[in-house]
Amino acid sequence: MFGVDYFNGQDGTNGTDGVDGTDGVDGTDGTNGTNGIDGIDGADGAVGASGADGVDGTNGTNGSIGATGPAGTNGTNGTNGADGQGGVTNAGTGISVTGYGTSVSPYLVSTTPSAVTYSIGDTAQGGIVFYVSPDGKNGLVAATVDQSTYSNWYNASDVISSPVNHTLEGQKFLDWRLPTKYELNQMYLNIGQGNALGLGNIGGFASYYYWSSTEYASNDAWDQFFYDGGQNLSNKSFGNGVRAVRAF
Numbered sequence: 001m002f003g004v005d006y007f008n009g010q011d012g013t014n015g016t017d018g019v020d021g022t023d024g025v026d027g028t029d030g031t032n033g034t035n036g037i038d039g040i041d042g043a044d045g046a047v048g049a050s051g052a053d054g055v056d057g058t059n060g061t062n063g064s065i066g067a068t069g070p071a072g073t074n075g076t077n078g079t080n081g082a083d084g085q086g087g088v089t090n091a092g093t094g095i096s097v098t099g100y101g102t103s104v105s106p107y108l109v110s111t112t113p114s115a116v117t118y119s120i121g122d123t124a125q126g127g128i129v130f131y132v133s134p135d136g137k138n139g140l141v142a143a144t145v146d147q148s149t150y151s152n153w154y155n156a157s158d159v160i161s162s163p164v165n166h167t168l169e170g171q172k173f174l175d176w177r178l179p180t181k182y183e184l185n186q187m188y189l190n191i192g193q194g195n196a197l198g199l200g201n202i203g204g205f206a207s208y209y210y211w212s213s214t215e216y217a218s219n220d221a222w223d224q225f226f227y228d229g230g231q232n233l234s235n236k237s238f239g240n241g242v243r244a245v246r247a248f
Contacts, residue, residue: 118248120190121199125248126173128203130190131183142187142203143176143244149206153221153236156211160244176244181214181222181231183245194229209240 097109117136122129127141148159160176179187188194191203207227214222216233223240224231234240 120197121202126246128191130187130203138248140179140183140186140245140247142179142191145204146206146241146243148242149208150239151211151242152239153211153234156213156242159242173246175246177246178211178213178242179245181212181224184210184212184222184224185229185231187243187245188224188226188229192226194226203243205243206241209234209238210243211240 118124118129118132118139119136120129120132123144125141127143129139129141132139147162148156151159156178160178187203188205190197191199191201192205193201193207195201205226207225209223209225209232212222212224216222219235219237220233221236222231223234223238226241
């Protein structure tokens with residue numbers, strides 16, 4: 001037989017909490033662990049795509065055209081050249097001309113015997129005549145003045161050919177030269193201090209030595225003293241007078 005259940009009695013009231021105990025002392029820090037090994041570097045990332053080109057800037061405005069500079073000064077005119085010699089159309093003394101100066105009938109110039117005769121002392125052919133052929137149509141002339149008063153023998157030909165001296169001696173003649181020993185003596189005898197023709201010293205020769213073109217040796221040549229007419233051998237380096245001659 002079962003007995004009768006009895007009701008549970010009410011719970012008693014909880015007791016008050018006890019006071020917390022004081023915190024315990026912290027323990028000492030533990031030793032740090034060793035650093036871990038560095039990880040492997042990651043692979044480089046792919047290159048990014050290039051950016052698009054920027055838009056071209058607009059062209060700048062053209063500058064204005066500068067002003068034209070002033071014109072330069074005109075250069076001076078050059079000296080006029082000498083007039084050229086005209087063509088042969090007329091005959092001259094001792095010269096005959098035929099033809100008309102065309103390709104079909106060209107000029108033909110020929111010489112005819114000269115009717116002119118010369119005498120010693122004449123001023124002709126660019127100088128003073130001091131020798132003539134028996135018929136009087138040919139001969140030699142001396143220049144009217146000295147080409148040098150003090151030149152060595154080697155330079156005498158250059159002195160004679162100087163354009164300045166040709167201006168003095170008749171510009172149209174280019175065949176002046178140093179006289180030979182014989183020709184130099186004829187100058188002395190006929191138009192110099194030693195003349196026997198009564199003409200006097202019409203050549204205007206000075207009383208000093210003049211060179212001839214006649215050589216004696218490699219270092220010597222003949223000269224003539226126009227004070228007394230004596231001819232001598234002199235070293236070519238000596239300084240003597242120079243008087244040119246030409247044949248006609």
